[in-house]
Amino acid sequence: MNFHTRRRFLRTTFLGGATALTVPAFLERTFGALDLAAASSSSAPTGRDHPILVILQLAGGNDGLNTLIPYAEDPYYAARPKIAVRDPLKIDGRFGLHPKLASLRGLFDDGCAAMVHGVGYPNPNRSHFRSTDIWQTATDSDKYERRGWVGRYFDACCSGEDPTTGVAIGKVEPLAFASSHPRAIAFNDPGKLRFDASASADPKAMDAAFREMSDEADSGGAQIGMLPGAAGGGDESPADFLRRASLDAQLGSDKIREVTAKFRTSAEFPKSSVGRSLELVSRLIAGSMPTRVYYVSQGGYDTHSGQIGTHERLLAELDAALGAFVAEMKAQKNFDRVTLMTFSEFGRRVAENASGGTDHGAAAPVILLGGGVVPGLHGKPPSLTDLQAGDLVHTCDFRSVYATVLDRRLGAPSKEILGRAFPHVLSGGKPIIS
Amino acid sequence: MMLDPIKKTEWSRDRAALLLSRACFGCCPREAEAAGKAGLEATLDGLFRDDDAADLFPVPENVADPAAFADLRKKAGGPGKNGDPEAEAARKKLREEEAAALRSLRAWWLQRMRYAPQPLRENLALFWHGHFATSVEKVRGTHIIWKQNELFRSLGLGSLGDLARAVARDPAMMRYLDVAGSKRAMPNENFAREVMELFLLGEGHYSERDIKEAARAFTGFRIDPETMEAQFIPRQHDDGEKTVLGRTGRFGPDEIVDILIGQPECARFIAGKLWVYFVGKPLPETELAELAAGFRASGCRIAPTVRRILSSEGFYASRGTQIKSPVQWLVGSAKALEFPLEGNQAQQVALRDLGQDLFAPPNVKGWEGGRSWISSSTLLARCNLAGSLFVSKLAEPEKLFAGAELADPSALCASAQRRLLVEPAAPASREAFAEVVASGGSPVSRKMISYLLRLVMSAPEYQIT
Numbered sequence: 001m002n003f004h005t006r007r008r009f010l011r012t013t014f015l016g017g018a019t020a021l022t023v024p025a026f027l028e029r030t031f032g033a034l035d036l037a038a039a040s041s042s043s044a045p046t047g048r049d050h051p052i053l054v055i056l057q058l059a060g061g062n063d064g065l066n067t068l069i070p071y072a073e074d075p076y077y078a079a080r081p082k083i084a085v086r087d088p089l090k091i092d093g094r095f096g097l098h099p100k101l102a103s104l105r106g107l108f109d110d111g112c113a114a115m116v117h118g119v120g121y122p123n124p125n126r127s128h129f130r131s132t133d134i135w136q137t138a139t140d141s142d143k144y145e146r147r148g149w150v151g152r153y154f155d156a157c158c159s160g161e162d163p164t165t166g167v168a169i170g171k172v173e174p175l176a177f178a179s180s181h182p183r184a185i186a187f188n189d190p191g192k193l194r195f196d197a198s199a200s201a202d203p204k205a206m207d208a209a210f211r212e213m214s215d216e217a218d219s220g221g222a223q224i225g226m227l228p229g230a231a232g233g234g235d236e237s238p239a240d241f242l243r244r245a246s247l248d249a250q251l252g253s254d255k256i257r258e259v260t261a262k263f264r265t266s267a268e269f270p271k272s273s274v275g276r277s278l279e280l281v282s283r284l285i286a287g288s289m290p291t292r293v294y295y296v297s298q299g300g301y302d303t304h305s306g307q308i309g310t311h312e313r314l315l316a317e318l319d320a321a322l323g324a325f326v327a328e329m330k331a332q333k334n335f336d337r338v339t340l341m342t343f344s345e346f347g348r349r350v351a352e353n354a355s356g357g358t359d360h361g362a363a364a365p366v367i368l369l370g371g372g373v374v375p376g377l378h379g380k381p382p383s384l385t386d387l388q389a390g391d392l393v394h395t396c397d398f399r400s401v402y403a404t405v406l407d408r409r410l411g412a413p414s415k416e417i418l419g420r421a422f423p424h425v426l427s428g429g430k431p432i433i434s
Numbered sequence: 435m436m437l438d439p440i441k442k443t444e445w446s447r448d449r450a451a452l453l454l455s456r457a458c459f460g461c462c463p464r465e466a467e468a469a470g471k472a473g474l475e476a477t478l479d480g481l482f483r484d485d486d487a488a489d490l491f492p493v494p495e496n497v498a499d500p501a502a503f504a505d506l507r508k509k510a511g512g513p514g515k516n517g518d519p520e521a522e523a524a525r526k527k528l529r530e531e532e533a534a535a536l537r538s539l540r541a542w543w544l545q546r547m548r549y550a551p552q553p554l555r556e557n558l559a560l561f562w563h564g565h566f567a568t569s570v571e572k573v574r575g576t577h578i579i580w581k582q583n584e585l586f587r588s589l590g591l592g593s594l595g596d597l598a599r600a601v602a603r604d605p606a607m608m609r610y611l612d613v614a615g616s617k618r619a620m621p622n623e624n625f626a627r628e629v630m631e632l633f634l635l636g637e638g639h640y641s642e643r644d645i646k647e648a649a650r651a652f653t654g655f656r657i658d659p660e661t662m663e664a665q666f667i668p669r670q671h672d673d674g675e676k677t678v679l680g681r682t683g684r685f686g687p688d689e690i691v692d693i694l695i696g697q698p699e700c701a702r703f704i705a706g707k708l709w710v711y712f713v714g715k716p717l718p719e720t721e722l723a724e725l726a727a728g729f730r731a732s733g734c735r736i737a738p739t740v741r742r743i744l745s746s747e748g749f750y751a752s753r754g755t756q757i758k759s760p761v762q763w764l765v766g767s768a769k770a771l772e773f774p775l776e777g778n779q780a781q782q783v784a785l786r787d788l789g790q791d792l793f794a795p796p797n798v799k800g801w802e803g804g805r806s807w808i809s810s811s812t813l814l815a816r817c818n819l820a821g822s823l824f825v826s827k828l829a830e831p832e833k834l835f836a837g838a839e840l841a842d843p844s845a846l847c848a849s850a851q852r853r854l855l856v857e858p859a860a861p862a863s864r865e866a867f868a869e870v871v872a873s874g875g876s877p878v879s880r881k882m883i884s885y886l887l888r889l890v891m892s893a894p895e896y897q898i899t
Contacts, residue, residue, distance in 0.1 A: 126642075127631055129799045163810075171789045172806050187811035192787075195892070196818045199826060200885055205873055209866040210817065213893050238714075238755050239857065241805060242813075242894035249810035304612050304624060354620040355612070389642065 051409050054281060054294045054325075054340040055150070055176065056274075056367075058318070060301030061128065064347035064364025064392075066311060068115055068377075071096050075384040079351040083307050083358070095377060100315040103323030104367070111375040112326065112335070113367065114432055116401055116425055118382035120363030120394025124346060128302070128360075131345035136176040138399050138418055149402060150293050151179030152417045153410065158183065158292055163248035164255060167284060168295040169277040176295065182244070185252040190260040190280070193253040214246035259287030267328035272317040274298040278325040286332050292410070301344060305355035326369060336371030339409045339433070343398065349390050363394035366401055372409060374432045378425055400425050408433035436721045436748030444750070445474045448856075452753050455856050455899045456712050457481055457744055458553035460766025463853050478741055481554040482591070491546050494538035496531065497580045500662040503531055507659075535576035540792050541777030543583065547765045548775040558590035558740070559583060560761060561711050563792075564800035566601050566633060568610040570793045575606070578662050579793050582606040594704060594734035595695050598634060602687045603664045605657045611798065614657050614664075618672035621649040626690075628798050634694040636703045640679060647676040651685045695734060702726040705739055712743050714756030714804065721748070754857035756899050757807050760788035763816060766899075767824050767891065770854050772834065784819050788812050808897065820891035831883040843871040846878055847886065854890045856899045863893045 069088040070076050077084045088096025089105040097105050107113035123141045125131045134141050138149035147155070150166060154177075158165045166177045166184030177184040187193045197206035236244070263286040269279035277296035284291060298318060303310050322340070329335040347364030363382055382392040403414035403422040408431050415421045424431040440449070447470030454461035454469060458481065461469075469477040496502050509524035547556045563586055570579050582604050589597040601607050602625070608614040611625035626649035630640040654671025655664055676685050678693055685693070694700055705726040709717045717725060729739045743749055758766065764785060768775035775781065785791060789812050795801055825831070832840055834853065839845045847867045851859055859867070870889055874882035890896060 127627065127637070128797060130631075130637060171812060172802075172809055186809040189811075192818075193811055193814060195814055196821065199821060200888075201881060202873070206870070206885060206889070209870050209889055210892055212866040212869075213863045213889075215862050238757055238805075238898050239860065239894060242757075242808065242897050243860075243862075245808050245810070245813050246894050249813050252810050253814065304622065305615075353622065354617055355615060355622070359623060 048288045049337070050290075050292065051411065052285060052292060052294065052334075052338045053150075053405060053410060054278075054296070054338060056278075056340060056342045057132075057174070057295070057297040058301050058314075058342055058344040059132070059297050059299040060303070060344070061131075061346045061348055061360055062301040062314075062344035062364060063303060063307065063311060063358055064344075065350065066307075067098055067101070067315065068117075068365045069096050069098065070094060070381065070384060073384050075350075079384070081352070082356055083352045091377060094381070098312075098315050100312050101319045103319045103326075107322070107326060107369060108375060112371065112373060113369050114373045114375055115365045115367050115377050116396055116432070117365055117377060117379040118363045118392060118395035119343075119366045119379075119398050119401055120346070120392070121397055121399070122394075124362040124391065124394070126346060126360040126362075128345055133175055135343055135345055135398060136174060138402055146178060147180065148174065148176035148178045149417065150176040150295075151184075153293070153406065153412050154179045154183050155181060156417055157410070157412045162290050163252045164289055164291050166293050166295065167256075167281075167289070167291045169280055170295075170297055174295050174297075177293075182248070185248065185256070187253075187256070190253075190256050193249075193256060195250065211250055214243045214250065255289070256284070259284055259289055263287040265324075265328045266331045267324045269324040269328075270317065270320040272321060274317055275321040275324065278321045279328075282325060282328045282332070285329070285334055285338065303348070303357045304353065304359060305357040307352075307357040322367075322369065339368065339370035339373065339405060341401070341405060342367040347392060350384060350387060350392060351390060362388070362391040363396075364392075366398070368401075368405075368432070370409070370433075372434045374427050374430070374434060376427065378427045378432050396425060397422060404431055404433050407431075436717070436751070437724055437742065437746050439742075439745040440474065440747050440750050442473065446470055448753075449474075449750050450477060452750065452856055452899065453477065453744060455762075455766060456749075456756065457557060458769075459547055459557065459762050460769040462769055462772050465769075474745060478744060481552070481744075482737055482741060483552060485551055491542060491550070493580065494535065494542055496535040497539050497542070497576050500577050501660065502535070502577065503528055504660070506531065532574065532576055536570060536579075536793065537779065537782065539576050539580050539583075540782050543792060544765065544775055544777030544781065547761065548768055554740075555587055555591060558736070559586040561708070562586040562590050562597070564795060564803075565707065566607060567795040567798050567800035568604075568606045568793075569795055569797075573606045573609045575609070575662070578605040578609070578657075581662075583793075591737040591740065592735065594700075594736060595692065597736075598629075598691045598695060599688050601633070602629070602652070602691055603655070605662055605664055608655060608657060608664060613652050613655055616649070616653045616655070617670045618650070618653045621646075621653045621672065623649040625649075625652055629691070630694065632799055634691070634700050634703065635697060636699060639697065639699045644678050647678050648685075648690050650674070650676055651678075651690045652687055655687075698726075698730070701730040701734060704734070705729040708736075708739060709743055710803075712740070713749055713752045715752065717748070754895075754898055757804055758897055758899055759801070759803060759807060760785050760790035760812075761792070762899070763788065763897070764823075767820065771824055771828065771887070773824055773828065780823060784815075784823055787815050788819070813897070816897060817892035820896075821888045825884050825888045825891070828884065828887070830880070831887060832880055834887075835883070840878055840883075841876075843876065843878055844868070846883070847871055850886050850890050854887070855893070855895050857895045859890075859893060859895045863895055866893075 066085050069085045071088045072094045085098055087099050089099055090096040091108055104113060121141055125141050136148050137145040139145045154165050163183055164185050168174055168186040170186055173184050173186045195210045197203040200206040260283050263283045265279055265282045269275045281294045300314055329338050343366055344364055346360055346362055348358035348361040352358055380395040382395050399418050399422040403418060404424045406412040406414040406417055447466055450469035451466040506524050506528040510528050511521045550556055568582060573579055585600050585604060589600060611628055612622040613625045616622035623645055626645045631637050650672040654667050656667055658665040673684055675682060678690060681693055706717060706722050732738050789807060790801055835849055839849045867889055870885050871878060871882055
């Protein structure tokens with residue numbers, strides 16, 4: 001093995017299937033045993049039993065009051081003469097779901113869905129970008145942080161350098177994934193996730209040449225800690241950043257294409273963008289990827305005008321996708337180890353505006369699905385009359401939801417990851433994730 | 435130090451290539467040589483020349499005419515016509531026509547970037563498009579999106595005040611951030627917030643109260659459905675007293691913009707963003723204060739500050755630290771390979787896949803830029819598009835090289851790198867280039883030249899400038 005392949009090799013030892021594509025198995029064993037750093041990091045997950053978090057972003061600021069409707073309260077109708085939802089799917093004596101959320105309503109009956117009332121944070125920021133950043137970094141609203149909350153979980157709990165520890169369906173990696181050791185991959189279409197050398201006379205040689213360019217002529221005495229990926233962070237030069245990105249793209253794409261070629265879902269997913277994203281996530285889960293956290297996003301919730309039709313369509317798409325995802329996870333027998341959590345940067349103002357829409361607001365409910373989730377509505381609903389600048393006052397800090405997920409599902413120390421202890425979200429005195 | 439102009443003796447062909455790569459989307463070797471010989475000042479004079487090239491690039495008819503789809507729009511009707519089959523058909527037709535118009539508009543702009551005699555002007559239009567981000571996804575109307583683009587082109591190197599006041603009354607922006615239709619009884623805060631947070635001040639330099647007050651000043655406008663121009667409706671406008679950033683008066687849109695531009699933060703915010711756009715890394719605090727002071731002293735005129743940036747030691751010391759945007763990558767590839775760029779469908783789809791769909795930035799913050807351009811999927815897409823959009827379509831790639839280079843593999847590799855790379859290749863990349871050329875034997879075949887070009891364009895170094 002020449003010194004070029006050494007770096008590639010060190011990174012592939014964490015990649016299971018991808019290793020076989022690039023390095024002969026006997027070399028893998030030999031080299032793995034020689035390199036203690038590599039060996040000790042190979043406590044990487046096997047892909048078959050570890051817990052999985054799926055984060056679903058409702059981008060644009062979902063109108064919580066028209067998602068989980070306080071149908072028994074007069075102030076709701078008074079504030080929204082044009083856009084109030086008048087035929088909710090009742091969950092209890094006070095709240096019901098938007099009529100387009102029929103599958104989700106069914107999941108409440110089946111005992112595998114929960115919602116937390118009034119999730120937000122103090123001194124809410126009403127800018128999409130800033131508030132999205134706050135949710136993604138899990139900081140106080142006046143603090144800035146470069147790493148995302150999931151990235152800090154990767155740093156704390158996911159040793160090794162697998163570039164598919166986080167998988168985002170989309171073009172860019174979310175800030176939530178930003179960590180000191182980049183370990184996430186983002187893509188829309190697994191089929192396109194490869195260097196296409198098919199047009200050349202000798203595709204293998206061309207592919208090999210391409211792969212060679214992301215190898216570094218290091219001194220040969222490489223240790224894990226000296227790899228650019230491990231040095232990581234913002235100090236890495238752009239050239240090193242690109243070499244690492246290129247190498248990770250090759251290794252990650254080898255693995256992901258292998259898995260998606262092999263695994264199909266049994267549940268029928270809707271053709272919407274969020275439906276396709278959750279289908280892809282399902283196939284990757286079926287293929288036992290070592291991925292701990294998946295990230296998908298559904299956009300369009302910024303309903304400043306003509307909200308009724310737009311919001312209906314979005315919730316219908318969301319509902320169909322969630323229904324299919326739960327059915328698929330159950331069919332795969334993976335439902336018990338998967339938790340899906342939604343978030344949106346903010347809810348919307350209680351009062352409708354003159355354009356039949358709603359402006360940026362604050363607190364809103366969060367949806368949780370998964371085997372360990374205590375079903376039902378949790379937490380304290382925010383008051384519709386005791387408002388702050390026209391907005392709901394949050395009753396549950398979003399980091400309490402994160403802490404519950406981290407501690408109870410991912411087995412991760414939330415206090416370390418979130419910077420301080422946040423109380424778990426409780427139901428009847430017990431955490432809402434068992 | 436960083437802002438000092440580089441010395442005449444430091445000017446070179448390679449520095450010229452860096453300048454043209456960052457300011458003009460790229461260049462071919464001849465242009466780099468010529469600029470290297472001409473010197474920095476003469477090159478910059480050329481970049482900032484104020485010629486009108488409009489007649490070279492006629493605006494597509496279906497874009498230029500505000501009434502192009504007026505009939506269809508009438509037939510399509512409002513939400514009340516839901517379910518009416520004639521209205522549905524008109525809506526479908528309107529969508530198709532608008533999509534076609536948008537494609538021709540994108541092609542038109544890409545051609546300007548590739549061929550316009552003042553590519554810097556196009557680049558500033560792109561900068562302001564990302565800054566005053568407006569997406570056709572919400573605006574729906576190619577005509578007004580084009581008008582906004584012309585605004586960025588004509589005022590993009592002028593005074594910030596003129597530009598920002600025009601943006602506040604720009605129909606596309608008015609529609610994007612809900613100024614159109616905002617009334618005194620219930621002002622929409624969207625534009626008032628973003629004009630402070632994203633356009634002129636940056637976060638933390640205003641209060642929620644400033645936003646609410648300013649929103650009142652932007653009430654009373656709509657878009658005239660015939661002319662597609664902004665129209666003032668006095669009875670919908672709140673002409674009462676407002677207090678914004680400590681000043682009180684019966685302000686309208688222009689006064690609010692002027693108050694914001696008068697804030698010291700504004701010059702820092704804009705000058706710092708221009709620096710990052712052309713250089714990559716943020717400017718350190720002391721130098722930023724200096725650059726901002728110069729910008730303010732010039733009456734917030736944009737051209738002198740851009741020229742200062744493009745002359746500075748800091749700019750030329752930053753080679754290899756900027757990640758090319760998809761537009762830079764696409765237009766620059768065409769320029770470097772002396773390849774035509776008509777802005778066809780495949781090229782437009784490529785930009786979307788690489789994450790920079792023109793006229794459709796992801797949100798009002800525009801494109802984040804820098805490392806966010808690169809994900810596993812966009813990086814692999816760049817490498818693949820280098821082959822499918824460009825190299826495989828070069829009928830005679832050998833024409834890019836001199837006879838002596840074609841006879842000598844190492845000279846060929848060197849020439850290809852000089853043509854395509856601003857940042858010199860690392861040893862691993864150079865070895866890969868050499869191996870591919872060597873594998874084909876001598877003399878180097880046309881096919882091998884293509885492989886070499888494709889490989890250089892797939893190198894990590896090709897993604898940076």
